[in-house]
Amino acid sequence: MFEESKRLFLEAKKYIVGGVNSPVRAFKSVGIDPIFIKKAKGAYLYSEDSNTFIDYVSSFGPNILGNANNTIINKVKAALENGFTYGACTKAEIELAKRIVEAFDSIELTRFVNSGTEAVMSSIRLARGFTQRENCLKFIGCYHGHYDGMLVGAGSGAATFGVPTSKGVIEDIAKHTLLCEYNDFDAVKKIFQDYGHTIACVIVEPIAANMGVVLPKPNFLKFLREITQQYESLLIFDEVITGFRACYGGVQTLENIKPDLTILGKIIGGGFPLAMYGGNREIMSLISPEGPVYQAGTLSGNPIAVQAGIATLDMLKNTNPYEQLKLNTQILVSRIMGLARTYDIPMSENSFASCFTFFFTEEKPTNYTEVVKSNDRLFKNFFLGMLKRGIYFAPSQFEANFLSTAHTKNDIEYTINAAEEIFKELQNAKFIV
Numbered sequence: 258m259f260e261e262s263k264r265l266f267l268e269a270k271k272y273i274v275g276g277v278n279s280p281v282r283a284f285k286s287v288g289i290d291p292i293f294i295k296k297a298k299g300a301y302l303y304s305e306d307s308n309t310f311i312d313y314v315s316s317f318g319p320n321i322l323g324n325a326n327n328t329i330i331n332k333v334k335a336a337l338e339n340g341f342t343y344g345a346c347t348k349a350e351i352e353l354a355k356r357i358v359e360a361f362d363s364i365e366l367t368r369f370v371n372s373g374t375e376a377v378m379s380s381i382r383l384a385r386g387f388t389q390r391e392n393c394l395k396f397i398g399c400y401h402g403h404y405d406g407m408l409v410g411a412g413s414g415a416a417t418f419g420v421p422t423s424k425g426v427i428e429d430i431a432k433h434t435l436l437c438e439y440n441d442f443d444a445v446k447k448i449f450q451d452y453g454h455t456i457a458c459v460i461v462e463p464i465a466a467n468m469g470v471v472l473p474k475p476n477f478l479k480f481l482r483e484i485t486q487q488y489e490s491l492l493i494f495d496e497v498i499t500g501f502r503a504c505y506g507g508v509q510t511l512e513n514i515k516p517d518l519t520i521l522g523k524i525i526g527g528g529f530p531l532a533m534y535g536g537n538r539e540i541m542s543l544i545s546p547e548g549p550v551y552q553a554g555t556l557s558g559n560p561i562a563v564q565a566g567i568a569t570l571d572m573l574k575n576t577n578p579y580e581q582l583k584l585n586t587q588i589l590v591s592r593i594m595g596l597a598r599t600y601d602i603p604m605s606e607n608s609f610a611s612c613f614t615f616f617f618t619e620e621k622p623t624n625y626t627e628v629v630k631s632n633d634r635l636f637k638n639f640f641l642g643m644l645k646r647g648i649y650f651a652p653s654q655f656e657a658n659f660l661s662t663a664h665t666k667n668d669i670e671y672t673i674n675a676a677e678e679i680f681k682e683l684q685n686a687k688f689i690v
């Protein structure tokens with residue numbers, strides 16, 4: 258079924274380290290070679306082996322409108338005719354920035370960069386410049402890209418491959434990242450009591466989605482807002498995954514919390530490399546050329562990515578697909594959970610808007626320590642069973658899956674039926690892998 262992908266992987270490994278350009282793609286934690294994709298449209302991926310998959314990875318989040326959305330294609334095609342990059346200002350950058358400022362109460366000024374990693378790195382530098390403090394508090398299992406200081410206790414691929422704290426991050430940097438378990442009010446209080454006057458910022462995924470989806474406990478985000486204000490530290494919401502995911506805004510919009518800085522990525526680039534950090538005028542004005550905190554980028558605000566972003570945000574605003582996406586996700590998740598109970602599979606789930614993760618634990622995980630209790634043999638069986646049936650879920654327990662507006666009732670029904678077949682197999686054979 259995957260012969261051509263296997264061949265391509267061998268070829269790729271000759272020229273690209275590990276055969277991949279981002280580690281999770283290697284499928285290592287599910288014990289098979291990766292699938293090579295040649296084309297994507299709507300809810301589907303088409304592989305080099307001529308297999309079709311229902312796509313629940315969604316490029317790890319950007320494709321909320323499905324793959325290769327026609328409106329985005331047309332906007333991008335038109336933009337291409339005018340040149341790809343100028344290293345100069347464009348009218349379209351203003352249009353995208355305006356849309357973001359209008360959607361987020363906490364953002365008065367924006368700065369566009371190319372990736373979430375860059376946006377995180379720059380916003381932490383900004384927080385340090387603003388507060389004149391050195392330490393940053395992050396949560397174990399949250400992932401904020403591969404900036405050195407954030408590869409400490411990191412989720413996503415770093416957790417998948419068992420290196421939550423990366424080699425090569427020197428102690429002098431790692432020591433400025435303070436760690437707490439997600440949802441642990443007491444640990445955060447204690448760290449602020451001990452180090453509060455040194456903490457430049459707290460960075461958090463307001464819905465964690467890089468240890469699989471993990472939801473904040475009631476009032477956890479509000480508590481972070483209050484304690485950071487009390488100690489005059491900045492609060493950074495990393496909404497790279499959650500931005501424009503559940504509403505035309507972020508988790509901060511739903512929870513009515515104003516972080517000091519916000520990071521957006523994925524959806525705002527419509528599938529092209531674009532991310533942003535933003536906040537109020539006082540803090541953002543410290544960025545060069547207004548202020549002394551430096552940050553720059555050859556391709557920042559790239560005109561093609563900006564057009565894709567504008568097209569995506571306009572479609573989200575005009576069609577308001579959020580209720581339907583949430584409903585579809587609830588149908589998918591709750592029916593699969595019902596079947597898991599019927600077939601006695603120890604399983605739980607966490608979901609938020611259109612993203613979800615199944616865990617192979619009886620209890621819903623609320624932090625990283627609980628996530629790692631998920632049974633990886635069951636995860637692997639579930640993943641491989643789905644893949645065999647033409648369903649492409651995230652190839653790691655530490656990732657979220659995503660529904661898009663392109664997924665149909667039939668896709669969802671097909672996925673539910675596939676889950677039932679897998680559960681039957683698991684019940685009869687117990688563990689296959």
Ligand SMILES: Cc1ncc(COP(=O)(O)O)c(C=O)c1O
Pocket residue numbers: 371372373374375377400401402403462467495496497498522523532
């Ligand atoms: C919450 C979060 N922050 C930051 C990043 C880093 O973004 P990028 O991969 O664009 O560098 C990611 C994803 O990779 C993410 O999920």
Ligand SMILES: N[C@H](C=O)CCC(=O)O
Pocket residue numbers: 279280281282317318400413414467498656
């Ligand atoms: N979980 C990561 C971002 O959200 C996945 C992207 C990657 O590592 O390839």
